[in-house]
Amino acid sequence: MNVQDPSRRRFLVQAIAVSVAAMAVNTAAGQAAKPAAALPKLPLDNPTAKALAYTENAASVKHPSFKPGSHCANCNLYKGVAGQAYGPCQLFPQNSVAAKGWCSGWAKKV
Structure with missing residues (x-):
């Protein structure tokens, strides 16, 4: 039986979300007027x-x-x-x- 720790899962989801947001901000800043x-x-x-x-x-x-x-x-x-x-x-x-x-x-x- 494979049980994942919910706090670890939450951390990974948040880390991915922050990374994606940071890339989006950098891309938008590069294309700013x-x-x-x-x-x-x-x-x-x-x-x-x-x-x-x-x-x-x-x-x-x-x-x-x-x-x-x-x-x-x-x-x-x-x-x-x-x-x-x-x-x-x-x-x-x-x-x-x-x-x-x-x-x-x-x-x-x-």
């Missing part, structure tokens, strides 16, 4: 930028869904620091966008 300074500016010829009518100057927008006063800095998807000219955007994770820019993905910051 780069700081805004390290991100290149979004090129205007980027296919996604074109599809979303991205522009670096919201004052010149003539898009039908444009709302006066809307720009990247007051968009919910923009994650840049206030006062910086460029910052990260959730729509363009590999690039930084102009704080004074605009795209049709604009969503009012809550």
Whole structure:
């Protein structure tokens, strides 16, 4: 008859869980978003930028869904620091966008 000690089993399960969690954290940290300074500016010829009518100057927008006063800095998807000219955007994770820019993905910051 093979009887296992429940405390040993619990220890092994917890040790495996901690190891898996540590690997997941290390993997996620390696894939974390780069700081805004390290991100290149979004090129205007980027296919996604074109599809979303991205522009670096919201004052010149003539898009039908444009709302006066809307720009990247007051968009919910923009994650840049206030006062910086460029910052990260959730729509363009590999690039930084102009704080004074605009795209049709604009969503009012809550």
